[in-house]
Every structure is written in C-alpha cells, then in structure tokens.
Amino acid sequence: MLDTILDIVAGTFMIIGSLLSLAAGIGMLRFPDLLSRLHAATKPQVLGLFLLLAALGIELRSWAVVPILVMAWGLQLLTAPVSAHMVGRAGYRTRHLKRETLIVDELAAVVAAAEAREEREHGKKQHRTDFID
Amino acid sequence: MTIVLWICGITLSIASCLTLVRLAKGPSILERVIAMDVLLLIISGALCIEMTMNKHTDNLIFVLLACLVGFVGSVTVSRFVTDRRNA
Amino acid sequence: MSAQQRLKDAKDESGKPYRATLRQELPLLGWMVVVWGALWQDFTIGNLVFGLLIALVLVKVFRLPPIILSGRFNIWRAVVFGSAFMRDVVLASVEVVYLAIFRGPKTKSAIIAVSLRSESDLLVTFVGHVLTLVPGSYVVEVDRRSSTLYLHVLNVKDQTEVEKARASVMMIEERLIRMMGTTEEMAILKEEKLASSKEHGKQS
Numbered sequence: 500m501l502d503t504i505l506d507i508v509a510g511t512f513m514i515i516g517s518l519l520s521l522a523a524g525i526g527m528l529r530f531p532d533l534l535s536r537l538h539a540a541t542k543p544q545v546l547g548l549f550l551l552l553a554a555l556g557i558e559l560r561s562w563a564v565v566p567i568l569v570m571a572w573g574l575q576l577l578t579a580p581v582s583a584h585m586v587g588r589a590g591y592r593t594r595h596l597k598r599e600t601l602i603v604d605e606l607a608a609v610v611a612a613a614e615a616r617e618e619r620e621h622g623k624k625q626h627r628t629d630f631i632d
Numbered sequence: 633m634t635i636v637l638w639i640c641g642i643t644l645s646i647a648s649c650l651t652l653v654r655l656a657k658g659p660s661i662l663e664r665v666i667a668m669d670v671l672l673l674i675i676s677g678a679l680c681i682e683m684t685m686n687k688h689t690d691n692l693i694f695v696l697l698a699c700l701v702g703f704v705g706s707v708t709v710s711r712f713v714t715d716r717r718n719a
Numbered sequence: 720m721s722a723q724q725r726l727k728d729a730k731d732e733s734g735k736p737y738r739a740t741l742r743q744e745l746p747l748l749g750w751m752v753v754v755w756g757a758l759w760q761d762f763t764i765g766n767l768v769f770g771l772l773i774a775l776v777l778v779k780v781f782r783l784p785p786i787i788l789s790g791r792f793n794i795w796r797a798v799v800f801g802s803a804f805m806r807d808v809v810l811a812s813v814e815v816v817y818l819a820i821f822r823g824p825k826t827k828s829a830i831i832a833v834s835l836r837s838e839s840d841l842l843v844t845f846v847g848h849v850l851t852l853v854p855g856s857y858v859v860e861v862d863r864r865s866s867t868l869y870l871h872v873l874n875v876k877d878q879t880e881v882e883k884a885r886a887s888v889m890m891i892e893e894r895l896i897r898m899m900g901t902t903e904e905m906a907i908l909k910e911e912k913l914a915s916s917k918e919h920g921k922q923s
Contacts, residue, residue: 510636513681517643519812520674524650526819527670533662535828536654538855538873539819540666544673545852546812551680558684566757567689571696578703580851580858582669582710587859587871589710590662591830603881605832606860606869689760 505557512554519547532597533590541583548575633685640681648674665709672702741778743785748774788841788899796898803894807853815855818874829875830859833888835866836911837896837904843868846892853891856884 526539552568590596591606598604648671655667676698679691748771755770756762818826835843843866851857855873862869872884896904 506633509684510633513636513640513684514643516677517640517647517681519816520670520677521643521647521650522812522816522819523670523673524647524654526815527654527667528650529819529823530826531824533660533666534859534871535826535873536663537666537857537871538815540670541851541857542815542855543812544670546808547677548673548680551677551684555680555684555689558687559689563760564689564692566753566762567692567760570754570757571692571699574696575699576852577848578699580848582703582706583851584847584858585707585710586662586666587857589713590660591859593662593713595660595662600827601829602827602875602877603829603831606830609832609862609869693758 505560509554509557512550512557516547516550516554519543519550523547531600533595534587535600537583537587537590541579545575545579548572637681637685644674644678644681661709661713665706669702669706672698740785744778744783746788747783748778751777791901792899793897796894800894800898804849804853811853811855815873818855822874826874827876828855828871828873829881829884830869830871831881831885833868833870833885835868835892836889836907837892837900838866839901839904842892842895842900842904845895846888849891849895850888856888 520543523539523543526543527536530536530539549572552572556565556568651667651670651674655664655671658664676695679695679698683689683691751774752767752770755773756767759766835846837843837846840863843861843863847858847861847868850868850870856870858868859871860869861867868888870884870888872881875881875884893908896908900908
C-alpha cells in the first residue's frame with residue numbers, strides 16, 4: 500500500500516520535473532530577448548531538478564543517498580544564480596538587449612554617467628549601438 | 633511506471649529539440665551558452681529519471697559534473713565575450 | 720573587519736589583502752568535510768578525518784578573504800525563511816511557465832535599482848542569490864560600495880509593479896536579516912517598522 504503511494508508520488512514528481520524542462524525549452528524559444536530568456540533558463544530548472552532528485556530519493560527508499568541528493572541540489576542552487584548573473588551582466592554590457600521590451604531601465608542612467616566621466620577624463624567619444632536580434 | 637517513463641521521455645525529447653533550435657538560431661554567443669546550459673540540465677534530468685527507473689545511484693556523479701561544467705562554461709564565456717560591433 | 724577595511728579591500732588600496740584566519744574558516748572546513756562524506760556516501764570516522772586533512776590542506780594552499788558572520792542565527796527564522804523560499808520558488812516557476820507559454824514575445828520587463836539596508840558582503844550576496852532563484856528577477860549588476868542591486872524583473876507592466884517588485888526584494892532582505900543579520904541591522908529594521916507604523920497612524 501505504502502509502496503504504491505510512494506510510487507505514485509515519485510511518478511508525479513518525475514512528470515512535473517520533465518514538464519518544467521519542457522517549459523524552459525519553450526521559454527528559450529518564445530521570450531523576446533536575451534535577458535528574458537535567461538529567466539526561462541534558470542527558474543524552472545531549480546524546481547525541476549529538485550523534483551527529479553526527490554523522486555530518485557523516494558524510489559531508492561534509503562537515507563544514505565539523501566546527503567548527496569541534497570548536495571546535488573545545493574550545488575545547483577549555488578551555481579545557477581552566479582552563471583545567470585554573469586551571462587546577464589555580459590549581455591547588458593555588450594548591449595544584447597531590446598530596449599523596447601524594458602519598461603524602466605534604472606541602470607542606463609548609471610552607465611551613461613560612467614561613460615560621460617570616462618569621456619571627460621580620457622577625451623574620446625565612442626558611438627555604441629544596440630544589438631537588435 | 634512504464635507510462636511515466638514514456639511521458640518523461642517524450643517531454644524531455646521535445647524540450648531538448650526546442651533548446652537545439654535556440655542553439656542553432658543563436659543569434660549571439662550568449663544565447664548559445666544559455667541554451668547549452670539548459671541542454672545540460674535536460675541531460676542531467678534524463679540521468680535522474682534513468683536512475684529512478686533502474687533504482688541505482690551510479691550516475692549521480694554525472695549530474696553533479698553536468699552542473700559544474702555548465703557553470704564553468706557559462707561563466708568563462710561571459711567573462712570573455714566582447715562587444716565586437718562597437719569595439 | 721570594519722566597513723572601512725571592506726571598502727579598502729574593494730578598492731585594493733591597502734595593498735596587503737586581508738586573509739582569513741583558521742578560526743574564521745571553520746564553517747568552510749565543516750562544509751568541505753560534509754561534501755567529502757556525501758561524495759563517498761560514507762560517514763565513518765576514518766573517512767571524515769581524511770576529508771578534514773584534505774580540507775585543511777586546501778584551505779592552507781588556496782587562501783581566501785574572510786567571510787564575516789554576524790554571530791547571530793535564529794533557527795525559527797531560518798525555518799520561516801526556508802518555507803517562504805520554497806513557496807516562492809514554486810510560485811515563480813509556475814509564473815515563468817505561464818509567461819513562456821501564453822505571453823511569449825509580448826513579455827515586458829524592467830531593470831530596477833534596489834538599495835539594500837545591509838552593507839555586509841555576505842548578506843548582499845545571499846539576497847542576490849535568493850532573488851535570482853525566486854520570482855522572475857535576477858541580478859544584472861551590483862554596486863558594492865552602496866550595496867545596490869540592479870535587477871532584471873520579468874513581467875512588469877507599469878510603475879506600480881516596479882514598486883511592488885522593490886518591496887518584495889526588501890521583504891526578502893528583511894527575512895534574511897531576521898535570520899542571520901547583525902544587531903545593527905536588526906535595529907535598522909525596528910526603526911523602519913516604527914516609522915511606518917507612525918505614518919499609518921497619521922493617515923488614519
């Protein structure tokens with residue numbers, strides 16, 4: 500009896516986990532620019548991997564694997580935001596963004612101020628264009 | 633459980649196909665990097681499902697490794713990506 | 720390490736970088752031993768001692784700047800934070816899935832600046848991490864000197880939603896401060912609560 504219930508729970512977790520991966524794939528295709536695609540890449544995956552690892556833990560029915568499962572998820576929690584931040588920052592700095600998808604951009608003023616300061620100090624004017632893909 | 637396996641297999645296949653489309657289309661290297669990241673996560677998801685089905689933990693180390701490889705890869709690429717059009 | 724030293728370190732003016740003492744590395748050592756045990760799936764004493772030896776060598780060879788802990792940790796608040804975090808992760812995932820499937824190319828977003836209360840590196844990093852894992856937002860840029868985070872927020876349609884996103888970031892920071900912030904940060908929180916309740920009193 501308990502076995503069947505646990506099997507059903509694990510099965511549901513696995514299906515939801517793979518559906519979240521599918522959603523990440525759809526998001527990668529459908530979102531308009533790099534910065535919003537990054538959301539699709541990082542967010543559903545955290546929960547997706549959690550559900551899949553939980554299903555694994557349930558099916559194995561042993562407490563010995565729990566530390567390494569927690570570690571696998573913890574590692575994901577630690578690394579996913581860092582890589583998202585690095586890619587997002589590089590994307591913003593190299594202007595891989597569509598301005599029309601942004602309602603507000605409070606970083607633009609800061610960047611403009613820094614550029615103006617650099618221009619005053621080094622006296623060279625650079626024209627930069629945005630990437631439009 | 634076989635039905636569950638079929639559903640998961642098909643969903644993950646579609647997901648990886650969609651990600652491959654993004655990988656091919658680009659348009660910039662950063663998009664390709666995040667597409668690779670998602671692909672690695674789909675692969676580690678598939679490894680998890682395989683382990684659940686056959687009830688072993690042999691591939692768990694590959695799940696950890698896929699996570700680390702994706703991390704190092706995307707951080708390295710975004711560290712060295714340059715604004716070629718404006719340089 | 721004072722705030723002054725932290726600034727100096729950030730600007731690399733002092734020349735001599737600050738390095739952690741062994742006592743400050745203790746949490747890191749503990750974590751490394753746990754990782755070692757988990758990797759071998761073997762928590763016997765011999766294995767853990769060997770792991771500790773390797774951890775000591777690693778800590779000695781690859782020296783790092785110290786992480787300053789506040790010395791305060793509230794377990795109940797940690798449970799509150801953990802459950803709120805899991806709830807947020809689930810809601811965020813559902814939201815992003817919905818947006819990806821039904822909104823797609825029409826999704827609007829915003830880049831907003833949020834100035835945090837705390838000036839400790841650890842807390843700012845923690846807030847950034849939690850933010851990136853939770854509802855449609857991630858950190859694009861960090862200003863360490865004023866501990867300001869620049870976030871990319873998904874699905875923002877107007878100014879009121881920008882303010883809502885900012886308030887939710889402050890909420891996450893509040894939960895974290897209650898969990899592991901210093902007493903000074905707690906005092907800032909208390910003052911804020913007092914001020915806002917006074918304001919409410921005036922309005923009503």
